Amino acid sequence: MKKNREFIQEILNSNLDTSIKGISEISKVKLKNIPKKKWNILNEDVQFPILTINKSIFRKNIDSMHMYASSNNIFLAPHSKTSMSPQLLLKIKNRGCWGFTVANNQQLSVLLRMGINRIIIANLITNKSNLLNLFKLTNKYSSSKIYLCVDSQYGANLIYKLAKEYKLNTTIRIFIEIGNKNSRSGIRNINSFKLLCSSLKKLSENFLIAGVLFYEGATATKNYSKTLKNIDRCIKFSFECISYLQKNELVNPRECIISGGGSEYFDLITHGFKKYKENNKIQLIIRPGSYIAYGHGYYQRSLEKINNRKKLFLSNKSVKATKLFSPSLELWSYVISQQDKGKAILNFGKRDVSFDLGNPIPLAIYRNGKIYKKLKETDKNIKIYKLNDQHAFLQFKYSYNIQVGDLLKFGVSHPCISIDKWNTFYMIDNNHYITEAIRSFF
Structure with a gap:
């Protein structure tokens, strides 16, 4: 049991810096101290793209x-x-x-x-x-x-x-x-x-x-x-x-x-x-x-x-799966280029997210640290239509007025294949504060 605790402590005491995706700090910070930093996604306290779990x-x-x-x-x-x-x-x-x-x-x-x-x-x-x-x-x-x-x-x-x-x-x-x-x-x-x-x-x-x-x-x-x-x-x-x-x-x-x-x-x-x-x-x-x-x-x-x-039953009563379970994994990325009408390029790609069961789905647009537009998962007027290794191609209805520097939140289609691209991802609360850095061992 002592060795088991030592393994967890080894993880908590591991050092993170800007060589780890999502981390902006150049100097090393212990994983267990991340919550004390009170980093917030919308305040740009992190590097993008970043993968989070609610x-x-x-x-x-x-x-x-x-x-x-x-x-x-x-x-x-x-x-x-x-x-x-x-x-x-x-x-x-x-x-x-x-x-x-x-x-x-x-x-x-x-x-x-x-x-x-x-x-x-x-x-x-x-x-x-x-x-x-x-x-x-x-x-x-x-x-x-x-x-x-x-x-x-x-x-x-x-x-x-x-x-x-x-x-x-x-x-x-x-x-x-x-x-x-x-x-x-x-x-x-x-x-x-x-x-x-x-x-x-x-x-x-x-x-x-x-x-x-x-x-x-x-x-x-x-x-x-x-x-x-x-x-x-x-x-x-x-x-x-x-x-x-x-x-x-x-x-x-x-x-x-x-x-x-x-x-x-x-x-x-x-x-x-x-x-x-x-x-x-x-x-x-x-x-x-x-x-x-x-x-x-x-x-x-x-x-x-x-x-x-x-x-699906709980205590012999029929229940809806969508009442019990919800998507918790999200990818955040910035628009880095917009040269063609109704199209934009974002700073994530195949190295950051799954695409085998479908491309990431836009869920929200943020501008200047605030919500600009919420999107429905079924919205056909905006979508990722292509992925390179480090770039994503977004197509959208021109009236959405997406600009360079906008932050977009995406839902991912396949959690397993998304997480294995991150040796560290991040748990966030409903106010977008990082509450924990999560190590993975693939």
């Missing part, structure tokens, strides 16, 4: 997901890849969760240094160096429970071979990953599942089968109705698999787990769990990540789809 909205989002999980008797293992920030993850942990999810050993090592007790690696390892690294981490942090995914004979045999060569002094839990045809990874049918179980039975007592895991988002298609059917099929298959594990006494009786549920379809996973569940010995763990920030555009539409599905 404190009150972030808090509301994590409170809402915690309440949702508790109300529906399911467990929460948020995916850390969204922020990879020990500071934010500790806020989630303190609010309450079963554990966390990671995508690889690098992310795992960060969470182990934090002292997280339960960690799911929601990915597959099929090479020697990565698996040996996992074994070493598991031995070093033996008090933490680590869950590893397997979906192939090759993966199971590699574990068997390396476990004989490397002495483990603790236990690794195994999730058998399942999936749908033409989705991502994961066993596709019950016969293949049974064959893999036979291979896993050969593993030493240092390995325990904990259940099955899937990612329903990988089954999505452009046809929404087909997507819903694919997700239901995936949930139903997970129960067929867990039933086989139970009947053949292959699963750890103290941890009989089905895990699914990202930030887009967690309502369907919970609904399907209740629909197909046959006994109370099965635990459901959902793994949403983007819910801490969601996003404008793509994720806002995802929340509206959850509204329309009407399968």
